[in-house]
Amino acid sequence: MPSFAPLKNDTFLRALMRQPTDYTPVWLMRQAGRYLPEYRATRARAGSFLALAKNPEMATEVTLQPLDRYPLDAAILFSDILTIPDAMGLGLSFAEGEGPRFAHPLRDEKAVMALQQPDLSSLQYVFDAVTQIRVALQGRVPLIGFSGSPWTLACYMVEGGGSDDFRTVKAMLYNRPDLMHRILSINAASVAAYLNAQVDAGAQALMIFDTWGGALADGVYQRFSLDYMKEVIRLTKREHNGQRIPLIVFTKGGGLWLDQIADSGADAVGLDWTVNLAAARAKVGDRVALQGNLDPVVLFAGADQIRQEVRGVLESFGRPGPGSGHVFNLGHGISQFTPPEAVTELVQAVHAISRELRK
């Protein structure tokens, strides 16, 4: 294992740990991606998204691309949440413009009973990418490792791809809760082992993406998504070589369950743009930091409007005080159609306005 350079900018980690910062740190979900021409060029060289994600040198290159353009306060591993089901043997592919597909989805009892945790050695390319990115970052900013939530992974594993209504996976949940609990237990153990291996490889913070938790009914969300994220959090290393490894949990559409998510054991909770930050802050108190929550479509407005909306988010959170922390982000991933100049405005505005609000 190489030794890593000391961290020069720890603003992001401090905000997650609810320690004072000079300004509000910012990074963007999907910050490395198709809205950047340099990303599209590297992907073309790789041949496909999966070939890119499975090549640690190229994954390192695209992870650093947004940092070379913008003074972001964190890097995120370039990979995907679907690496785990791929390593379980479900046969992942991405059809151009169509999103993910699994050749062997979990459609019946036999398939569910055959499901096993993946051999972590088949995910070695991910851990190699983490280490190479840490080396390439030279301590500029911290590196975030991530995974999908057990439930969100199950959505793709049972549906065999994306879905508008998740009727196959939700029908299994209602008809055969025993099978769903089996999938979710295996996923939770797999996700925890995967996150721990990313920490060992050099990840300095972790995030769990629960993109489809918000598709569940109240009561069902708690038992089929949140409980399994709590299990992951319980099993995840939160300290490495004397450094705290903060963990963020993000349920898209989970605003109504914020109080329960804040008790999950995570250090920070990600919020989508439907949530009022001031109300969220009052609700969570000093239990967790908050991350979010600008509507990604604001980036299609003019520079003045972007600055105004950024100010709105920062003022809504208010001046960070003792026991609170705010990481600026979008409420969901950046759109592939975003003009790259809009991100320049956004990052500059977050840094300048948040410094001004601390005076």
Ligand code: CP3
């Ligand atoms: O944030 C980052 O910059 C890190 C990279 C990252 C990707 N996927 C790269 C990617 C992260 C954190 C993810 C997470 C992910 N993947 C989620 C959870 C977050 C979210 O957005 O809700 C989900 C649900 C997936 C599954 C997935 N991967 C889908 C549905 C798709 C296709 C949709 C699309 O945008 O085309 C992907 C492919 C994918 N993952 C791309 C990228 C940059 C686009 C692939 C391409 O280059 O064509």
